[in-house]
Each structure stands twice: as structure tokens, then as C-alpha cells.
Amino acid sequence: MQVRKNLPDIKGLLKIENLKNDKQFVVFMICLLIATILWFLNALGKDYSAVVSYPVKYVNAPKNQFVSNELPSNLELKVEAHGFTLLRHKLSLSFSPLVLNINNITKNVNRIDGKYLIKTSDLLNRISEQVSKEMTIEEVQPEYFTIVLDSLLTKSVLVKPDIELEFLPQHKLKGRIIVKPERVLITGPAALVDTIKYLATENKKLDKLDVDIEKNVSVLHPEKTEINPEKVTLKIPVEKYTEKELKIPVQIKNKPENVKIKYFPSEIKVSFMIGLSEFESITASQFSAFIDYNEVNSRSTTLEVKIENKPSYIELLRISPETVEYLIETE
Numbered sequence: 001m002q003v004r005k006n007l008p009d010i011k012g013l014l015k016i017e018n019l020k021n022d023k024q025f026v027v028f029m030i031c032l033l034i035a036t037i038l039w040f041l042n043a044l045g046k047d048y049s050a051v052v053s054y055p056v057k058y059v060n061a062p063k064n065q066f067v068s069n070e071l072p073s074n075l076e077l078k079v080e081a082h083g084f085t086l087l088r089h090k091l092s093l094s095f096s097p098l099v100l101n102i103n104n105i106t107k108n109v110n111r112i113d114g115k116y117l118i119k120t121s122d123l124l125n126r127i128s129e130q131v132s133k134e135m136t137i138e139e140v141q142p143e144y145f146t147i148v149l150d151s152l153l154t155k156s157v158l159v160k161p162d163i164e165l166e167f168l169p170q171h172k173l174k175g176r177i178i179v180k181p182e183r184v185l186i187t188g189p190a191a192l193v194d195t196i197k198y199l200a201t202e203n204k205k206l207d208k209l210d211v212d213i214e215k216n217v218s219v220l221h222p223e224k225t226e227i228n229p230e231k232v233t234l235k236i237p238v239e240k241y242t243e244k245e246l247k248i249p250v251q252i253k254n255k256p257e258n259v260k261i262k263y264f265p266s267e268i269k270v271s272f273m274i275g276l277s278e279f280e281s282i283t284a285s286q287f288s289a290f291i292d293y294n295e296v297n298s299r300s301t302t303l304e305v306k307i308e309n310k311p312s313y314i315e316l317l318r319i320s321p322e323t324v325e326y327l328i329e330t331e
Helices: 002-014 016-021 023-044 083-091 120-128
Strands: 047-059 065-067 074-082 098-101 115-119 136-141 144-160 163-167 171-173 178-180 183-189 198-200 204-209 213-218 226-228 231-236 238-253 260-264 267-275 288-292 302-304 306-309 315-320 323-329
Touching (some): 098 120, 115 120, 120 136, 163 171, 163 231, 204 213, 204 231, 238 260, 288 302
Parallel strands (some): 047 098, 144 198, 163 204, 238 288
Antiparallel strands (some): 047 074, 074 136, 115 144, 144 183, 171 238, 183 226, 238 267, 260 323, 267 315, 288 306, 302 323
């Protein structure tokens, strides 16, 4: 074909060596480039309309209130400006956000069911002050947006530790885990905060414990709420435990006054694990063991021994014997 036949000729013309020899072609290309630049500069000197998207930052909600709905993250501004100005803005990678003061823009707007309907054309002056003076704003989109304000509530709530503990052999928790501070302040939507009775810490697992430990942990809280402080300190008391044995007298309950009963042995041995700090101070008087006369029946001559009272800080292992024999005396 003729086109294919002429291709080598065109390529030959574009070679640098040939361009150097063909001065007329070089002059033509330079003139074309200059003409294009002059046309472009002339075009940029004219006024044009364009749509520019600006990010928005909302600040300063009314006291003890907060915005509970999603607000437009950008406003589309239809502007008129010189081509140079529009080109400069189009080439910008980002704009400083427009700052809208919620307290001010809702001040003269009627509130209906807790909602403010904001007309963006009423914000032209506020917006114009924050964009380039070389641009004239003709229109703002969206035409309207809604601001929903909800009441804030602050109250003090307990913090409960969510923690898993594993101890080295013969070591246990001594007493309760201490939380400092014991309470935190939570601030958020009144309807939500009013239902909160306590807050839990983040879950932590600690193992191989053999000494007291302190751990700073974050306090978990629902979205749209803030807490103060955000972290608490858990004080975990750890103590080495050892086994101890005491003899405890056995009492009888529910015995009729006119009945005589003998049981033996009259005391039992109680074995338990106890922390070293309490080892010497614990006594038999802190325990009580009993048998129940109401459990007497003709099919058995023994009664089960039960522990009624014991210190909370021990771990009961066994009682010996677990039953006693009894004999009802008749006159």
C-alpha cells in the first residue's frame, strides 16, 4: 500500500541528522511551539467556571453537646476565576480544609427534633473568607446538610480488671487485685453513658507469677465516648502458700433437747493451703465444723461432717475423717 511505502520516508525526516539539514522544518516546528504557548497563555488569561472540591473541618460544638451524625467531608464549590488561578488550584495536591464553627452556623437556625438543617448558600461569606480572593464562589454543593446534636453526659464508673493469672507452684493471689484509680470518668451521649455500670480493662494474661506485680492497662470504652484517665494500674499481690493442719471440734445442729447423742471422734483434722504471712496467726477458732441431727436415719450409723465457717484467704484441701459415728442414748 502507498501508506506503508511512505512510512520510511517520514521516519527519515524525523531523524536528528535530517532535521539538522532541513532548516525550514526546524523553523516551522519552533514557530508552531511558540504559537501553541501564546495561545495557551491567552486562553489562561480568560475567566472560566469550574468546580473545586474542598475538604471541611468542623469545630467547636456547643458546650456539653456533640455531633452524632456524619457530616459532609467535602464541599463542591462552583467558582469563577482566571484560567491561571484555576490551573494553579487544579495542580495543587491538597487544599487547606474549610473550617466551619458548629456553634456559629447553628446559632440562628431553628432546631427541629434535635436536628439543624444548614443551607450552604448561607455559608458563602464564611467560605469566601477561607478560599483564594482570586475566585468568586457562585454555588455550593450540597445545597443542604443536617447537623444532629446530642447531649453529653459525664459520670464516674467502676473499672473491673479482665485478667488471667497463672502462678508458679505453691504461689497464689493474696487478697484482691487493686485497681488504681478505682473509678474513671466517662463522657459521651447521655442515652449511652446512662446505661454503663462499669468498664472493663483490656484482657491481659500473666503467667509464672511468684512476686507482687504492677501492670498498666487500657480501659475499654464504647465508640463516641471519652474516658479520663485512659489507663489504670493493676496491683496484683502474690504470695507463696504452704500447707497447714489444725484440729477442729465438731458441733451438732438441730438436736432436740430431750435427745442424748454421742459421736466420735469429737474433733477432726482440717488441712488447707495458706499464705506464709498468715501461717502463724490462723487458729482453730476461725473454723466451725458440724454434723446435722436431721440427717440421722436407721440405715446408717455415721453422719457427714461439714465445714460451716473458714477464713476466706485459705484453700481447703481435705478434712479427716469426713464422717463421724454416732450413738443415740435412750433412757
